[in-house]
Amino acid sequence: MALKAERIRKRFGNGDAAKEVLGGLSVSVGKGEFVSIVGPSGSGKTTLFKIIGGLEPPTEGEVWIGGKKTTGERGHISYVPQQSALLPWRTVAGNIELSLTISGLDRRTAKRETKEWLARIGLGEYADAYPHVLSGGMTQRVSFLRALLAPQPLMLLDEPFGALDALTRLQMQQWLTSIWEESRRSVLLVTHSIEEALYLSDRVIVLSASPAAVLEEFAVPFPRPRREALWTEPAFNAMKQRIYELLRQP
Numbered sequence: 001m002a003l004k005a006e007r008i009r010k011r012f013g014n015g016d017a018a019k020e021v022l023g024g025l026s027v028s029v030g031k032g033e034f035v036s037i038v039g040p041s042g043s044g045k046t047t048l049f050k051i052i053g054g055l056e057p058p059t060e061g062e063v064w065i066g067g068k069k070t071t072g073e074r075g076h077i078s079y080v081p082q083q084s085a086l087l088p089w090r091t092v093a094g095n096i097e098l099s100l101t102i103s104g105l106d107r108r109t110a111k112r113e114t115k116e117w118l119a120r121i122g123l124g125e126y127a128d129a130y131p132h133v134l135s136g137g138m139t140q141r142v143s144f145l146r147a148l149l150a151p152q153p154l155m156l157l158d159e160p161f162g163a164l165d166a167l168t169r170l171q172m173q174q175w176l177t178s179i180w181e182e183s184r185r186s187v188l189l190v191t192h193s194i195e196e197a198l199y200l201s202d203r204v205i206v207l208s209a210s211p212a213a214v215l216e217e218f219a220v221p222f223p224r225p226r227r228e229a230l231w232t233e234p235a236f237n238a239m240k241q242r243i244y245e246l247l248r249q250p
């Protein structure tokens with residue numbers, strides 16, 4: 001199991017001002033599984049990510065990553081944020097090499113891996129460019145690659161395409177599916193888009209409004225490799241509708 005977050009409760013503040021954001025929910029990701037979380041705005045998805053990443057302690061509950069209890073510990077996940085976290089003063093290749101060497105690879109191997117992978121994701125010619133010349137979609141491809149090559153057993157993707165325009169977002173979803181299908185990393189994605197969750201995932205977890213609890217989990221039955229045509233299939237739309245109805249409940 002790549003992740004087991006068990007009975008996670010999170011309360012902010014004390015006494016009358018206390019607010020329970022996470023109501024004792026459990027979430028898991030199997031090894032090589034792609035799992036998405038969808039939920040209403042403000043339901044605590046970011047808080048849950050912070051707890052899994054060890055940036056915020058839970059009020060109650062435990063986090064297990066790669067079979068180790070990691071509650072409150074950092075360094076066990078690789079992370080792709082909504083906005084780029086690339087270092088602007090390093091080249092594209094430099095950004096990836098740095099995270100590879102920090103995680104223990106020697107410089108020569110890091111350089112070689114970076115070069116190979118940048119070419120594979122169609123950004124070979126940008127290796128020596130600085131991040132500001134990249135488009136939003138390219139930037140997120142580099143951020144994703146950096147997380148993919150990191151050795152941590154779990155990748156957390158926090159609305160990674162949220163800031164992109166609709167067309168680029170669609171292209172990125174197709175790109176991510178194909179790269180993921182090759183690499184089969186363990187991934188937990190937070191998204192506001194039900195279509196995105198269904199298209200990318202093996203399993204979709206639907207959260208309720210605050211305090212967040214798991215309303216329902218859906219195994220996504222569509223075979224891989226997933227193709228764009230899936231979006232127009234009746235079974236896909238029926239599932240999308242079911243999740244939408246679930247989220248609409250007061």
Ligand SMILES: Nc1ncnc2c1ncn2[C@@H]1O[C@H](COP(=O)(O)OP(=O)(O)OP(=O)(O)O)[C@@H](O)[C@H]1O
Nearest residue numbers: 012013019021039040041042043044045046047048
């Ligand atoms: N440090 C904090 N102190 C007090 N309240 C907080 C703190 N961090 C988050 N909250 C509250 O917890 C709730 C959930 O926030 P969170 O950002 O986790 O939700 P979210 O599901 O990621 O939201 P969105 O989908 O809009 O990005 C919000 O009501 C927020 O105000």
